[in-house]
Amino acid sequence: MSFDVDLFSTSVIHAGLSADPATGALLTPIYQSTTYLQEAVGVHKGFTYSRADNPTVAALERALGALEGTPPAVCFATGMAAISALFLSILKSGDHAVISDVVYGGTVRLFQQILNGVGISASFVDTSRPEEVERALTANTKIVFIETPANPTLKLTDIAAVARVTKRAGIRLAVDNTFLTPVLQRPLELGADISVLSTTKYIEGHNATVGGSIATEDQALIDRLRLVRKTLGCIQSPLESWITLRGLKTLPVRMQRHSENALVVARWLEQHPAVERVYYPGLESFPQKELGDRQQALPGGMLSFEVRGGTGAGVAVMNSVKLCSLAENLGAVETLITHPASMTHADVPPETRAAIGISDGLIRLSVGLENPRDLIADLEQAFRAAASRSKAGSQSGIERRDACAAAD
Numbered sequence: 001m002s003f004d005v006d007l008f009s010t011s012v013i014h015a016g017l018s019a020d021p022a023t024g025a026l027l028t029p030i031y032q033s034t035t036y037l038q039e040a041v042g043v044h045k046g047f048t049y050s051r052a053d054n055p056t057v058a059a060l061e062r063a064l065g066a067l068e069g070t071p072p073a074v075c076f077a078t079g080m081a082a083i084s085a086l087f088l089s090i091l092k093s094g095d096h097a098v099i100s101d102v103v104y105g106g107t108v109r110l111f112q113q114i115l116n117g118v119g120i121s122a123s124f125v126d127t128s129r130p131e132e133v134e135r136a137l138t139a140n141t142k143i144v145f146i147e148t149p150a151n152p153t154l155k156l157t158d159i160a161a162v163a164r165v166t167k168r169a170g171i172r173l174a175v176d177n178t179f180l181t182p183v184l185q186r187p188l189e190l191g192a193d194i195s196v197l198s199t200t201k202y203i204e205g206h207n208a209t210v211g212g213s214i215a216t217e218d219q220a221l222i223d224r225l226r227l228v229r230k231t232l233g234c235i236q237s238p239l240e241s242w243i244t245l246r247g248l249k250t251l252p253v254r255m256q257r258h259s260e261n262a263l264v265v266a267r268w269l270e271q272h273p274a275v276e277r278v279y280y281p282g283l284e285s286f287p288q289k290e291l292g293d294r295q296q297a298l299p300g301g302m303l304s305f306e307v308r309g310g311t312g313a314g315v316a317v318m319n320s321v322k323l324c325s326l327a328e329n330l331g332a333v334e335t336l337i338t339h340p341a342s343m344t345h346a347d348v349p350p351e352t353r354a355a356i357g358i359s360d361g362l363i364r365l366s367v368g369l370e371n372p373r374d375l376i377a378d379l380e381q382a383f384r385a386a387a388s389r390s391k392a393g394s395q396s397g398i399e400r401r402d403a404c405a406a407a408d
């Protein structure tokens, strides 16, 4: 890729930020205030009510905009709030969206359980094949929304190729860049119109907040997003914004180390006799490695794999880790192990999951910043414990996890 991670090391610390003019505080304070004193009717300093805007949120928006290379981003309470606001800003009843078939389960649920009910439809297609995107467009299609790498199989979509399709059709292209962040992948420079992030993940990076952001050059869309946000009441909070700003400052360093660690773990997994298949864009065996090398600065910290022995064996491994945490989330300093079929993608119908490669035994690993030797030692002991459990004929535990699925 034609940029390196260090390109952003200075700007993530300084861009869009300045010492507090009132006190000189180097870091933007947490402006924990609902409302703002107005000097006279209609005369104020730009802030009126914290559902509409807040100075700490605005600082995060300037910083993220600077990183994306756009005007200030629009920040939301969660990544799903950002994605929901995006679709509600662009689509009305009768409109249609084209979306990657492999995509975060919440995006599927948004259409299948909410937007379909108000007459907004979507086709989920294999966006790694731009011709399928083109074929899915209808007269009512207003947006193509892709996730690359996709959660959880890491399937890649060629952003520039899909951007050519959407430009020809005169519609917008949005990219959920949560897995890589603008430090490792630059959707807007590859021709996309909108960059979407769950800041919950790598941007904040410490398992401490939930949040989302949308960046675009399109000022009319920014204004619309702000209107939708104010109306739905889904702005990011000042405290979460402040924590996210702090996380952002170390993003390039973390992304580099996440990628290095993930490559070490992926290579180890690939040669392990208990492992059937590993999905990681940094491996020579990854079918889209060439696209990853072209589109991404580094392969990132996410991988998934299947162990031999199917679902029971996979679940047994997830139940046996000690250092890795069995939890829903990704992109944080702690290594998290996740069972997509019962957690993040539980609301995707089982037959759809099977068709797009999310097997019931698939394990997703968000490789953290621990010493990779310790992670490997943990996985090794989990493989051994799982093997001896299966010899002892113990229950897989999958029924218990299915019972938890509704919580996500």
Ligand SMILES: Cc1ncc(COP(=O)(O)O)c(C=O)c1O
Residues within 6 Å of the ligand: 078, 079, 080, 081, 104, 106, 147, 151, 176, 178, 179, 197, 198, 199, 200, 210, 211, 212, 329, 344
């Ligand atoms: C790729 C991707 N996009 C969006 C989201 C939603 O973000 P949030 O959990 O902050 O609402 C997630 C959550 O896991 C995700 O993985």
